[in-house]
Amino acid sequence: xxxxxxxxxxxxxxxxxxxxxxxxxxxxxxxxxxxxxxxxxxxxxxxxxxxxxxxxxxxxxxxxxxxxxxxxxxxxxxxxxxxxxxxxxxxxxxxxxxxxxxxxxxxxxxxxxxx
Amino acid sequence: xxxxxxxxxxxxxxxxxxxxxxxxxxxxxxxxxxxxxxxxxxxxxxxxxxxxxxxxxxxxxxxxxxxxxxxxxxxxxxxxxxxxxxxxxxxxxxxxxxxxxxxxxxxxxxxxx
Numbered sequence: 001x002x003x004x005x006x007x008x009x010x011x012x013x014x015x016x017x018x019x020x021x022x023x024x025x026x027x028x029x030x031x032x033x034x035x036x037x038x039x040x041x042x043x044x045x046x047x048x049x050x051x052x053x054x055x056x057x058x059x060x061x062x063x064x065x066x067x068x069x070x071x072x073x074x075x076x077x078x079x080x081x082x083x084x085x086x087x088x089x090x091x092x093x094x095x096x097x098x099x100x101x102x103x104x105x106x107x108x109x110x111x112x113x114x115x
Numbered sequence: 116x117x118x119x120x121x122x123x124x125x126x127x128x129x130x131x132x133x134x135x136x137x138x139x140x141x142x143x144x145x146x147x148x149x150x151x152x153x154x155x156x157x158x159x160x161x162x163x164x165x166x167x168x169x170x171x172x173x174x175x176x177x178x179x180x181x182x183x184x185x186x187x188x189x190x191x192x193x194x195x196x197x198x199x200x201x202x203x204x205x206x207x208x209x210x211x212x213x214x215x216x217x218x219x220x221x222x223x224x225x226x227x228x
Contacts, residue, residue: 004158006158033215035218040220041220042119042218042219042220042221043159043204043218043221044218045215045216045217045218048214048215056214056215091158091159093158102214103149103161103164104149104161104216105160105161106151106158106159106160107158108156108157108158109158
């Protein structure tokens with residue numbers, strides 16, 4: 001069964017450093033998403049991406065965040081200058097279509113720890 | 116925007132018992148309600164979903180119910196097994212507005228053998 005893969009599974013970084021989280025969505029999917037989950041809290045939407053541009057983004061997704069599809073398979077989330085409060089599990093997801101009621105397929109997540 | 120509340124945060128049952136997880140949502144425009152199961156070390160996986168034009172949907176031991184008037188929906192698992200132990204998330208989204216699913220906080224289900 002096709003799956004979304006994320007690397008690394010764990011990332012430890014110092015406050016102020018840049019991190020790049022990587023995702024390989026399911027190959028025939030066209031829509032990509034990043035979510036995050038701070039320990040004990042809700043799974044929060046960050047951004048959705050289609051056709052090489054952002055479709056929607058939440059208030060969390062401020063100027064320190066950016067997304068990119070650098071090639072035909074990878075989808076990345078960059079955090080420019082990490083803060084302690086960025087520590088969370090980051091999930092990548094993809095879907096075939098977009099428009100409400102679309103099934104999202106999630107990766108296993110990257111646990112980001114900012115020290 | 117949409118707000119989804121999920122209860123309980125932890126649910127402990129004996130093998131063979133039933134488990135019920137409840138969610139409420141705030142946006143009356145929401146019309147799609149998926150449930151995800153997250154096992155240890157894995158990402159959330161869709162297990163069942165329901166759309167607003169139906170009140171109940173069943174898939175083997177799993178069922179979801181939806182009450183649009185009250186804006187709540189529930190996941191029912193019957194004859195629970197240890198492999199049902201996981202974190203379960205409900206979500207809501209609207210095809211007419213923001214398509215992005217809003218998730219609940221999650222319920223940690225523990226099934227004791």
